[in-house]
Amino acid sequence: MEALHIMVPIAIILVVIAIIIFFWAIKNGQFDDLERQGMNLLLDDDKPKKDKKTKSPEQE
Amino acid sequence: MTRACFHCHQPVPEGLNLHVDIMGQSQPMCCYGCQAVAQTIVEQDLESFYKFRQTENNNILPLVPDELQKDDLSIYDEPEVQAEFSFSSANGQEAWLAIEGMTCAACAWLIEKHLQQQPGIQKVFVNSSTDRLRVTWNKEKLLLSTILNEIENIGYRARPFKEGELEEQFQKRRKGLIRRLGVAGIASMQTMMVAFGLYYDDIDSTTRLYFWWVSLLFSAPVFVYSCQPFYANAIKALRTRTLNMDVPVSIAIIFAFFASMYATITNQGEVYFECVTMFAFFLLTGRYLELLAKHKAITDAANLMKLTPSFAEVWHEEQWQTKPVHQLSAGDKVRVKPGSVIPIDGEIETQKVYVNEAQLTGESHPIPKAKGENVYAGSLNLDTPLQLIVTKPYQDSLLAKIIQLQDDALALKPKAIDVADRIGRNLVLGTLIIALITYITWLWVDADRAFWILLSVLVATCPCALALASPTAVSSAVSRLNRLGVLLKNADASTNVNAIKTICFDKTGTLTEGHFKITDSWFAESEHQNKWLTLACELESWSEHPISKAFTARDSETYLQNVENIPGKGLYAEYQAKQILIGSHAFLAQHKIPMACTLPSANVYMAYNGELVAAWRVDDQLRNDAKSTISALSQQGYHCVMLTGDNDGRAQEIADKVGIKEVHAGLTPQDKLSKLQEMQRSTPVLMVGDGINDGPVLAGANVSVTFSAGSELAQASSDVVILNQKLSSLVYFIQYSKRLARVIFQNFIWAFGYNGIILPLAAFGFVDPLIAMLGMSASSLIVITNSLRLIRK
Numbered sequence: 001m002e003a004l005h006i007m008v009p010i011a012i013i014l015v016v017i018a019i020i021i022f023f024w025a026i027k028n029g030q031f032d033d034l035e036r037q038g039m040n041l042l043l044d045d046d047k048p049k050k051d052k053k054t055k056s057p058e059q060e
Numbered sequence: 061m062t063r064a065c066f067h068c069h070q071p072v073p074e075g076l077n078l079h080v081d082i083m084g085q086s087q088p089m090c091c092y093g094c095q096a097v098a099q100t101i102v103e104q105d106l107e108s109f110y111k112f113r114q115t116e117n118n119n120i121l122p123l124v125p126d127e128l129q130k131d132d133l134s135i136y137d138e139p140e141v142q143a144e145f146s147f148s149s150a151n152g153q154e155a156w157l158a159i160e161g162m163t164c165a166a167c168a169w170l171i172e173k174h175l176q177q178q179p180g181i182q183k184v185f186v187n188s189s190t191d192r193l194r195v196t197w198n199k200e201k202l203l204l205s206t207i208l209n210e211i212e213n214i215g216y217r218a219r220p221f222k223e224g225e226l227e228e229q230f231q232k233r234r235k236g237l238i239r240r241l242g243v244a245g246i247a248s249m250q251t252m253m254v255a256f257g258l259y260y261d262d263i264d265s266t267t268r269l270y271f272w273w274v275s276l277l278f279s280a281p282v283f284v285y286s287c288q289p290f291y292a293n294a295i296k297a298l299r300t301r302t303l304n305m306d307v308p309v310s311i312a313i314i315f316a317f318f319a320s321m322y323a324t325i326t327n328q329g330e331v332y333f334e335c336v337t338m339f340a341f342f343l344l345t346g347r348y349l350e351l352l353a354k355h356k357a358i359t360d361a362a363n364l365m366k367l368t369p370s371f372a373e374v375w376h377e378e379q380w381q382t383k384p385v386h387q388l389s390a391g392d393k394v395r396v397k398p399g400s401v402i403p404i405d406g407e408i409e410t411q412k413v414y415v416n417e418a419q420l421t422g423e424s425h426p427i428p429k430a431k432g433e434n435v436y437a438g439s440l441n442l443d444t445p446l447q448l449i450v451t452k453p454y455q456d457s458l459l460a461k462i463i464q465l466q467d468d469a470l471a472l473k474p475k476a477i478d479v480a481d482r483i484g485r486n487l488v489l490g491t492l493i494i495a496l497i498t499y500i501t502w503l504w505v506d507a508d509r510a511f512w513i514l515l516s517v518l519v520a521t522c523p524c525a526l527a528l529a530s531p532t533a534v535s536s537a538v539s540r541l542n543r544l545g546v547l548l549k550n551a552d553a554s555t556n557v558n559a560i561k562t563i564c565f566d567k568t569g570t571l572t573e574g575h576f577k578i579t580d581s582w583f584a585e586s587e588h589q590n591k592w593l594t595l596a597c598e599l600e601s602w603s604e605h606p607i608s609k610a611f612t613a614r615d616s617e618t619y620l621q622n623v624e625n626i627p628g629k630g631l632y633a634e635y636q637a638k639q640i641l642i643g644s645h646a647f648l649a650q651h652k653i654p655m656a657c658t659l660p661s662a663n664v665y666m667a668y669n670g671e672l673v674a675a676w677r678v679d680d681q682l683r684n685d686a687k688s689t690i691s692a693l694s695q696q697g698y699h700c701v702m703l704t705g706d707n708d709g710r711a712q713e714i715a716d717k718v719g720i721k722e723v724h725a726g727l728t729p730q731d732k733l734s735k736l737q738e739m740q741r742s743t744p745v746l747m748v749g750d751g752i753n754d755g756p757v758l759a760g761a762n763v764s765v766t767f768s769a770g771s772e773l774a775q776a777s778s779d780v781v782i783l784n785q786k787l788s789s790l791v792y793f794i795q796y797s798k799r800l801a802r803v804i805f806q807n808f809i810w811a812f813g814y815n816g817i818i819l820p821l822a823a824f825g826f827v828d829p830l831i832a833m834l835g836m837s838a839s840s841l842i843v844i845t846n847s848l849r850l851i852r853k
Contacts (some may be wrong), residue, residue: 022242031188031238
């Protein structure tokens, strides 16, 4: 049970940090367009691979 | 049918052979425009756009805006013009652009990636939910028109605009609400976790007290910060001496929190911190979803800034200068390029031109205008460059008047009474009175239990489920309809539609497609139909007349020599050394051709070697789902009416085809509105329309529906926008609204039933506050789950 006396304050600190990060994210417009960010993951993923494919013949 | 274009999904015309290699496969293209756009996308390594874009809505895929002349954009480079919408920041020049043609997040990504490759661009951010782009660029290295052109090269249309004041407020509120929601979410997780530990009986009293203090710490920010909107609303209501949902919500939150705090400090009784945080979180989620739906409507209206070009080319000090339209005065000479929107009312100075006033009058025909005649702001200059003398300042133009009329109608629009709020108000009062009576009675019976029983009554009867009953169902319906191609801009529309008895339709663009097609044909000899049609298409390809666009080229070979165009009348050429003619009835009669045609409604005739060989009726084609939609609606008992600005004969003909019995033709926007108001005296009316001339009548109707391809003005004044361009979506929208009403009804029955049973139990002290909280949460969960059924299926 003593562990709780340490863990709970740590949890509180973590929550405070989480809220600070959350507020910072809102201020920077990260929540302006929720749909976009999920799609970006998919779209950007392919790009580096393609870059290599298309650029290599030119460089050779 | 035939193959579909890979880029825009339109059918590829026969005989056309265009291809682009995309992701290692040769894909068909329907025109050079699409080919160029697709080529640009491939060259920029942006092919994953095709992989992830949404293709369910065929008609709103990105297309090439062919009516736009590229050099038009240079006006946005002039410093005075730029000062109207952009501003300098530390990184360079900054501006907001509104983007047309965006359909999903993949489009936003494509535009961002493409622009980032341009030298001189500092920062780009595209917001796909508002269709806006924020760009920062280096003024020395890059022109704004280049940026606009680059966006156009990949198939979208961007125009600068200025963010309205109303919108800024909305953004602030939205951000504030997300913050409150986040705090409530995180805190409710923590308090729930702690509360779970407290549910065990074998917890020792020191740990229990410790947990109580921890919960108090976590719920304090929710109580003070997250719940502010509820307190604010409650105070607002109390000030005006009314009651709303937020009054008991605030009372329950305040009581539960202070009672729990009291229990924690005195170390006796029960705590309900998890009730407070969860309650706040649920309610804030509902509020947030509601605000998002409203925000969408506001941004759509703000994007409307681009309706008419805000700038015009004026002859000033011996040269053409670009000036903002609102600075023009009567007597100024203005130049309008072909394909552009006429910026201001004026008198034509140059020779004959064709303009399309469909957006103003609903009349879909190109209208010839000779020197000295008036043209109106908002109409489209179709073919020749034109100069005009301004007759009225912009504020007095016909377009401005229509907009004014619309604003007036919108202000008078019959407002729906919020049933939930009205019932809630009485219920709230009842609950408060019963709670008070219970408390006083218990003070006599057992003073120690009185406070906890009061709390049980308040928590158990808290109209939480009641407050959620309507908003959760509406948000589910909004999101479901949106995925089906129906945008509900005003959520009330879905409730209002159930009272509708009469449905009015505009003709052009609503029942019909809004552009020319061959609807009927006649041939002197039936065996050579294809040959004559091919020749007609080739001949018409030389014409600039808008009707000629109905004859799309189907063969790239040429058969004709010495083609000559007589503007406004017809064309003649030589085919196998003999004369071939195409044109109006008058044109052929003038050439002494015997008119032996059995197609009475024909308006394009062709003659070869002195004899009539073919005739066509070129008209605005009926939407293929118009008839089925009207008959489905009539079967359901709706009275269908047509309101159109077009002339009587044509209106009657279309009405007969689709089965509409009541027709009012030849109406001005003002007439349409008064006709509608007349009908509204007997029953609520739903209006479907798409043109600028429908703006006022749409604004005045109880429920208004328009198409996303329609005019922006019509969209601004509508409650519902059909994104997939199918008239049949209207039937679906009505059906779905009925389902929504059913779900809301079920929710109310449940919420009332539960409250009705729990209230006496709580008042007589049979319900422990913990049970009351669980009951309330379960009741809310049942309501939410029931509402979510609307999203599925």
